[in-house]
Every structure is written in structure tokens, then in C-alpha cells.
Amino acid sequence: MAYKIPRGTQDILPGDSEKWQWIETIAKETCKAYQYREIRTPMFEHTDLFTRGVGESTDIVQKEMYTFDDRKGRSLTLRPEGTASVARAFVENKLYANPVQPTKLYYIGPMFRYERPQTGRYRQFYQFGIEAIGINDPAIDAEVISLALSIYKKAGLKNIKLVINSLGDKDSRAAHKEALIRHFEPRIDEFCGDCQKRLHTNPLRILDCKQDRDHELMGTAPSIQDYLNEESKEYFNKLLTYLSDLDIPYTVDPNLVRGLDYYNHTAFEIMSDAEGFGAITTLAGGGRYNGLVEEVGGPEAPGIGFAMSIERLLAALDAEQIEPPVTNETDCFIAALGDKARDAAVRLLAQLRAEGISSEIDYENKKLKGQFKAAERRSAKFIAILGENELNEQKINVKDTETGEQLEIKLDEFVRFMKANITGA
Known part of the structure; x- marks a missing residue:
């Protein structure tokens, strides 16, 4: 019998693996300059960590997780993303007790999501990500964004752009949620079943729906920017000032919401503008997740981070016709x-x-x-x-x-x- 690789996975062969190592080296050296240290978490966790941390209303939890029972009937899940695991490790190992804060961590490894495979998107995919936990300051938000952009620039990418938004604090999001419900409720039967389920639980997810993104109500939906309270506005404006000080161009997109429930305040994506890159232009995404650490059983510890796809970075290099400087010469x-x-x-x-x-x-x-x-x-x-x-x-x-x-x-x-x-x- 001839065996074939499972759908949505890939063999990274010699000749290509050196390119991966080159990217990983750039990422690790950049983290060292920014004082981020490596953390390695298990490839599977208790399922409840992701349902609570990522959010029950997300596509990840509802449709994409690889979940199984072990021999004692405990529900376990292959990690679909890295932040929840890092937050769990932060709490379980009492990293919040370290007098040096924020706790600055990075990870590299495989993640698993059951979704339709396409160019640059796999069911087993590799992410590099960072988390800065313990500080609520727009300066650290700017640092996280700067670190991500530094990696892409060191890799040689030129056609990239930063898109950013503020999701506001808890009160701002609550006011925006009520406005979204009032906006969509009269015609919610015109939307997909997922949107109908999310109307009262998490209507922000409707804005992220790929099936109904062309519906006319999407273009007229209330903007979170109109519901930010003064504290949230001040935080966001300070972040934008830091980005300008760092000579980082950005575009504010009020419709950027990201696909995970734990985000608040800062949300951002880094995209490729390269011609021929494909329909999915996002290279990396992240944001602030104040409240996540408490959600997984820890003390109050605000955090921010991002994750980038190594496969997507390699695809962007191909689109810009950049050949990683790797050789396999014998001395x-x-x-x-x-x-x-x-x-x-x-x-x-x-x-x-x-x-x-x-x-x-x-x-x-x-x-x-x-x-x-x-x-x-x-x-x-x-x-x-x-x-x-x-x-x-x-x-x-x-x-x-x-x-x-x-x-x-x-x-x-x-x-x-x-x-x-x-x-x-």
C-alpha cells in the first residue's frame, strides 16, 4: 500500500527547510534585540482552555478544532493558536510573580485547524508569535507592531502595509454591541446561520463573516470608532502617535475586528501588497487581550501579541521574487x-x-x-x-x-x- 500525506499538511524537504531555518533565525535574533525569550508549550491542551480563551462563538472553536478524548475520557484539542497556551503557562507557572515585567515571550511551532486547504493555508501550519503580558501601555503595543514589521523588513519584503483599529475597552465594546444588534436584527434572517446565532452573543463576529461580507448592511454597520469612550480614544491616539514617532505608516480600518474573542483595544494586521500574492493578503495579525489571563484563572494581567504564518511569509517572498540567501555548500x-x-x-x-x-x-x-x-x-x-x-x-x-x-x-x-x-x- 502506498501511503500519502494527509490533506492540508506538507513535507518540508531539504532545499526548502533551509529557508524555514533562515526565517526562524531572523525571528529569533529580532526577539533577542527586543528582549523576548522563547517559551515552548504542548501541542495539545485541555479543550476548555480554547473554548474559554479563544471564544465559543469563533469559527475556530465551532468548526476548526481537532478535538479528541483520551483514554480516560478527557477532552483534549490540538492547539489551533498560541496565545491561549501561553496565557495558561503564564498563570500555571506564576510568571506574573517575576519582578521584571512585562513578561515578554515568543514561540515557534505547528498549529492545527480543520479548514479548507488553499495556497498558503494548511491544516497543520507553522506560526511564530510573541506575547507581552503584564503591562497596559500603548508604548508596548507600538513595540509589538514594530517587532513584527522588523522581521518582514529583514526578510526583504517591501510591499507590506499595517492596518490597525481600536476595539475599545469593555464599556466601549458593550455600547457597540448594542448598536450592532439594533442594526442587524431587523434583517438577520438574510444572513447565514452562524451570523444569526451570533447576533446576541457576539455580533462583532458578523462583521468578520466571509459568507455575508457583501451584504449591504455590512457597509452601513455602526463603527466601533463612534462608540469609543474617552479613555479608549486616548489610548488609541497615543498608540498612533508612537507609530508616527517610529516612522511606521498605518491605515486605520474601523471594520478590522480579528477572528478571536479575546481582543480589545488594539487590533492590527500586516498585509502584503505584492502583485499576484493572492486573495488572502494577511501575513500576520494580533492585538491586545486584556482579560484573557483572568479568563484562564490568573490575576489581572493585560497583554498584547501577534502571530505570523511562516508559510505566508514564504509565499510573500515568492510573490516579490526574493530568494532567501541560503546554500547547502560543502566546505x-x-x-x-x-x-x-x-x-x-x-x-x-x-x-x-x-x-x-x-x-x-x-x-x-x-x-x-x-x-x-x-x-x-x-x-x-x-x-x-x-x-x-x-x-x-x-x-x-x-x-x-x-x-x-x-x-x-x-x-x-x-x-x-x-x-x-x-x-x-
Whole structure:
């Protein structure tokens, strides 16, 4: 029987995996500059964490989660997003007791959602995300947005834009909720079943409905901007001032609501403007989630974060025709002729690798011409030729494949020679 990969998943093969590593390195180095530290949480959690944290009215909880019972009948769910897990870890491990606040964390790993696979969207997908928990300050909101944009810029993307909105505090959202109910209720029977269910529980989700997005009532729906109280307006305006101070262009979109229930105050998305990128333009999204930590059993600890799709970033690089600067070159290929020379080559190989020099030999007993071909396929920078005559004279011939220059090196100086030419040491 020939097995095939499950729908909505992918094999990341050599040649592509190096691109992923390059992106992850950029993200980790950026986090180090901003003083964010890595956290690793389980791939599955108790289902209730997501129903309470993400929100029962969201598409994620209602339609997209991979949920199963374990052998003792406990309901578990593969994580569909990272923030709820980080909030749970923050509470369970009492990170709020650390005198250094906010707690600044990042994560990289697979998430799981059962949705229709399409370009750049998978059922197992990879996210990089950050969370800053413990401070309610528009300056940290600006920092989070700045960090996200820094990663895209370091990767080389140019056609990106920031879209931002304020969802207001609890009182502002309550006033907006009542206005939305009054707006949609007279004609709610014209909307999909999900919207009808959400009218009284979370009408903000109606604005995020993809099925009814072209309905005329969508364009005339009350804007959250009209229901922000003074405190919420002041918070949002201060954030916009910080963004301007950081020379970060932005567009305010009153209809941006994001797809998770825990958001309040700041909500934002980073999108690609690249021609041919596709219908789904969002690269990253995030916002403030004051109240989430309390919802999962912790003390009052406001937070903000974002998550970005690594697959979407790779697709954006393709759309802008940017090739990640990754290679799989071999520093040195040792071509050995004869059993004794091969035995010596194995020892030399170990010495080179111990010095951090990527090295390889032939394992197929090829003739010299075949070994040169193998070195060429591996893009070897140097080819070292060792035969029994060279071994008897305790010498080795080294060819620089870029210049064509060939040198005869004493065998006991070979590793030092290679180290000097490869690492400069």
C-alpha cells in the first residue's frame, strides 16, 4: 500500500527547510534585540482552555478544532493558536510573580485547524508569535507592531502595509454591541446561520463573516470608532502617535475586528501588497487581550501579541521574487583512492567536522572522476585528493574549486589549512 500525506499538511524537504531555518533565525535574533525569550508549550491542551480563551462563538472553536478524548475520557484539542497556551503557562507557572515585567515571550511551532486547504493555508501550519503580558501601555503595543514589521523588513519584503483599529475597552465594546444588534436584527434572517446565532452573543463576529461580507448592511454597520469612550480614544491616539514617532505608516480600518474573542483595544494586521500574492493578503495579525489571563484563572494581567504564518511569509517572498540567501555548500570533499587512503580520509573527515568545517567523502567506492562529480553536486569549495602515494609522503592535494588553484599541503597541517581558509581562524 502506498501511503500519502494527509490533506492540508506538507513535507518540508531539504532545499526548502533551509529557508524555514533562515526565517526562524531572523525571528529569533529580532526577539533577542527586543528582549523576548522563547517559551515552548504542548501541542495539545485541555479543550476548555480554547473554548474559554479563544471564544465559543469563533469559527475556530465551532468548526476548526481537532478535538479528541483520551483514554480516560478527557477532552483534549490540538492547539489551533498560541496565545491561549501561553496565557495558561503564564498563570500555571506564576510568571506574573517575576519582578521584571512585562513578561515578554515568543514561540515557534505547528498549529492545527480543520479548514479548507488553499495556497498558503494548511491544516497543520507553522506560526511564530510573541506575547507581552503584564503591562497596559500603548508604548508596548507600538513595540509589538514594530517587532513584527522588523522581521518582514529583514526578510526583504517591501510591499507590506499595517492596518490597525481600536476595539475599545469593555464599556466601549458593550455600547457597540448594542448598536450592532439594533442594526442587524431587523434583517438577520438574510444572513447565514452562524451570523444569526451570533447576533446576541457576539455580533462583532458578523462583521468578520466571509459568507455575508457583501451584504449591504455590512457597509452601513455602526463603527466601533463612534462608540469609543474617552479613555479608549486616548489610548488609541497615543498608540498612533508612537507609530508616527517610529516612522511606521498605518491605515486605520474601523471594520478590522480579528477572528478571536479575546481582543480589545488594539487590533492590527500586516498585509502584503505584492502583485499576484493572492486573495488572502494577511501575513500576520494580533492585538491586545486584556482579560484573557483572568479568563484562564490568573490575576489581572493585560497583554498584547501577534502571530505570523511562516508559510505566508514564504509565499510573500515568492510573490516579490526574493530568494532567501541560503546554500547547502560543502566546505571540503575528500576524494580518496585506495583502502588505506580511505581509512585516513575517514579520520580527517572527523577532524574537519570537529572544527565546524562541513565535510564529506564518497561512500560508494567511485573512481576519482566519479568522486569529482560527487563533489561538484555538493558545491564543494575545496576538493582534497588523497591517494596511497600522497599518504606515503604524508601530503594531500587541495584544489580550490573557485579559482582552480591546487596546492600540496602537509597532512599534519591540512586541518589547520582548511580552518584558516574556511573560518579565517
